Amino acid sequence: MNMANVISPSTVDALIKFGIDVAIILLKIVIVLAIGLLHVAYATYFERKVIGHMQVRLGPMRVGPHGLLQPFADGIKLFFKEDIIPAQADKVVFYIAPIIFMAAAMVNLSVIPFDANFVIADINVGLLFIFAMAGIGVYGIFISGWASNSKYAFMGGLRSSAQVISYEIAMGLSLVGVMMMAGSLNLSDIIRAQGESIFGMYAIPQFIGFIVFVIAAVAETNRTPFDLPEAESELVAGYFTEYSSFRFALFFLGEYIAMILMASLCTICFLGGWTLPWYVLKIFPFLSYVPGVVWFVLKVYAFFFFYYWIRATVPRYRYDQFMAIGWKILIPVAIGNILLTGLVKIILKEVL
């Protein structure tokens, strides 16, 4: 058989093009993963430093200058510690749980546009994809709590699944306003629509949705004041009580990636992503030369800082109160916000 007869030159071209595309995507994945994981490592450092200084102490100081190498030291420690598996644990599920959790969180990075045209998979249902994946992440938490065969872990898992499910609704509803304004589910489109709007960022017209989203985002990632699944003083560490070493590190990474994700989502949907509002650019025109990814990262880190700041300030809710807030306050408020947005949109359409 002659191969040349089967594959026409155009097919070869197409194959080469496909190969290049794949290579670019792989490169992008590598870049996002490497930078993402580095950010996760330094997010922990950033957290410890910020909270440390807020609590009039110094935070990590011993490893490297000002403790800059602390994340690596922690990583090395975690990866070389003994991996303890409880004798009564459901072994297979116990192994799988952290992987599910971590994978579900990481997959989401693929749809995040870090800059104009820098996104691994520019799908047109980006928002829905993120919700779907976050939904899968709950399984990781829940089955880890179940598989540990520990009552504390079980309660943590139960709490977490209830929490994530109920707050997902609030969060989804809070973003509906944004979707309505942008008219798209594609994350890049949302950013572009924002940049072109008169407000520059949706946090201003959608401030109710913004507040609901921020609260739901804190809850979704199990952070104080909504860190009930972990609730150190009640459930010791909740669903990952029985996990150690590498497997614990996976949970840890997953949680911080989820945080990055929530911060990115907030940046994308409410803070304008890589763009700057036009009025800022009008005052400081030179800022337009700064690459968009810088703004994106800065906004993400500002949101991170907010996470830490909140953590350093407030106590923890009780489980039932927390659920009550989700169902009785956030969801109605978010629905109200949708109605309001729709109403305003219709009125504006009529007027203009």
Place this chain on the structure above:
Amino acid sequence: MAVTEVVAGLHPAGIEQEKIAEMIKEKFPEQVIDVTNFRDQVAVIIKKNQSFSILKYLHDEPVLSFDHLRDLTAIDWSNKKEVRFEVVYNLLSTKYRHIIRIKAQVPENDAKIASVVPIWAGANWHERECFDMFGIQFVGHPDLRRILLPEDWEGHPLRKDYPLKGYEGDKDWPGFIEVIKRSQELKEFEWHD
């Protein structure tokens, strides 16, 4: 939300201790064995049979109203006194600010006394501790178990015939023996495969 206020107010001082002792004597003439006074603290020594009704009287009588059981404990007189144990109730009235001490004699061969948990709920753990340390039974106690010592402890440590280092001071405690045994078992186990 409740508001907390700051007060300096105090209730008037109550009845003198000797008088309270007199009142008890009047009410239960048969029961009072002795009244002692040392450093302005009066103790009424009573028989144990009616102890519950005496204490109930002290709690319920409006002019006395001893609502606070400060302390409940026992003394082991060993062979210093005829009756081996004395159960001591230190009472105080937060209303009238007067105090009294009641001591009920409990003989060794019948180390039982009525529980005062129905009068003061706080006596619950006091009595459990007393049972734990002295082996005095409190009849009518809802949950009379050892409290500070393990359930399988032998003896009652605050009795005077209990040696300071415990019985057989050199003996290892059972838990320790178990640990040693287990470690010896595991010694043969190959950890690194």
Place this chain on the structure above:
Amino acid sequence: MIKMQEPEKIFETRELNVNMGPQHPATHGVLRVVLDLDGETIVRLTPYVGYLHRGIEKLGENLSYFQALPLTDRMDYVSAMSNNIGYCVAVEKLYGIEAPPRAKFIRTIVGELSRISNHLLWLATHALDIGAMTVFLYCFREREWILELFEMICGARLTVTYPRVGGVRNDISQEFIDHLVKFLAEFPSRILEYETLIDQNRIWLKRTVGIGVISAEEAINWGMTGPTLRGSGIPYDIRKFMPYDAYDQVEFEVPIGTAGDTYDRYRCRMLELRQSVKIIRQCLEKLPAGPVMADAPKFVLPPKDKMLIITHPVNEIAYFIDEKACKGCGMCLRACPAKAITGEKKKPHKIDQSLCLQCATCFVTCKFKALKIIPGGKGQPEEKLVELSAQPVADEFKKAQEALVAHFDFIKKGPKVPEGEVYVATEVPKGELGFYFVSDGTHKPYRMRVRSPSFIHAGCLERLCKGHLVADVIANIGTIDIVLGECDR
């Protein structure tokens, strides 16, 4: 009317049995709480204590009154000073002596400092349990300051052993007062800092208001004391009821709550912090000059400088047995730690000067005044000692000898106490700390009983928690302010 049909029993449900503790971040030590849960609601709660039982009562019966003082440090180790004071006040009552005014004021100052430090630790851990971790570190910042003040006066930070029966160990220094004044000026603004973070915080209110409610009657019936009781509205404060130390000479108010819930107990303690500052200020202003140890020669350690002539000799001394006075009882022979004394029964003993350590043990044991301390007698031959012993003894030297005997007596045995019994309670930060001493006329207590507030409060835990959620158990353990060292003794 249609009767509801009983659904078929397919699933058997039972309560979830959870062990909280002995190792748990929120049980404040080694408290074990067994919870029976229906979902997250508590059906049954059983506290188990005793993991830290060290038999302090039994130990106290085997140590002299002076020696048993450090044991009280180890009961409530977060406010050791208050425990020491409680012990000293009780033993003073038993002895029938009283500390001098200056010592009383100093004790009141350190007692209130200890109250502040205890409440700070309580607030820190309570807030941390409820999730406010910054309050924890802010509180520790100030607690550290207080511990430094303690170190300044007595050289120890935690287990202070500073008060003594009949006074305090040593006088306070000017440096301490200066630092204390600085602390008092700064501290009220720090209280505001904690309150900014939690006092009006909606989450804090949700977690504390209406949690662990107990009515006044019930609280007193359960034997609660201290701020835990006062949160329910009963102004029972021993500092007011039966003043000890200098509390009758200072003005202060007793904060009480109304609702008897966790929030009210928290507010009570916060107001108590301010009252403590007020008390310390007054004490400092009123602090009189004067002795810090009671002039009660038999009951307190005698001054050391009086016997310096013997114990710090310029010309070294020698011990010598007067043959005429010696009855040969053998007391010194047995007592001598160096075995330098030889002799037979009923015959005068002799000291081998080459073996003698000059420790004065023989001197204080001899009941017949046969032993003589000879200044400048060291290394002298036997004849010279006989000669020197005949010389009259100087007055000062005689006094020193008396002081030496008193000192040895005090250390070896301790003061004897008349037969009797006292129950003396003091207001420690956690509540009513009572010491019940029964003396049989010897130098050791026949029975030493400690009524520790933590023990009683731990017993109330079930009453407070029933029907609440798991998270409220943490809030309730925090609000009763227990330390297991004190609870188990």
Place this chain on the structure above:
Amino acid sequence: MTFKHFIKTITFIEILKGMALTLRRMFSRAVTIQYPDERRKIAPGFRGQHALSKRGGKAKCVGCGLCATICPSQCISITREKGQVTKYQIELLRCIYCGFCVEACPYGAISLTGNYEYSAYNKQDLMMTKEKLLSNWDKYMPGTKGEEYYKKFWRPMSEDFGTPPGQAMYGGKR
């Protein structure tokens, strides 16, 4: 719910106040002491490791055993032979640092130094012998430090029973 309360609730005012405080504190000086590099100054009279004091190069201790008698945890053991104290042992692991031995000693022979860093890998190293205790004196109580220690912390003295001149008093507000 009053209007004021409602406004307070929706503006998160109390939480914002708390956040303002934590932000302010973020820029204030940290109180941390970097332990092995920096050390806290310890107060005089600190009750740390023991030392046997010397006068003229010789141990003051005569071995009367009063410290061993008063010690609540019974961690001191003394052996004497031929007119000398041959063995003076303190078991640091049992010592509770109450300072009673200092008070009990009529000769001022034992003191508690400011040394608190004495960890060891085995029990034997934490048995303080006479030699170690004497060398502690040279190490931690050099010069007049020892004398001052006894002046201040060897109590009670006669002045504790009287009114010494220059007693510490409160001098009004500063």
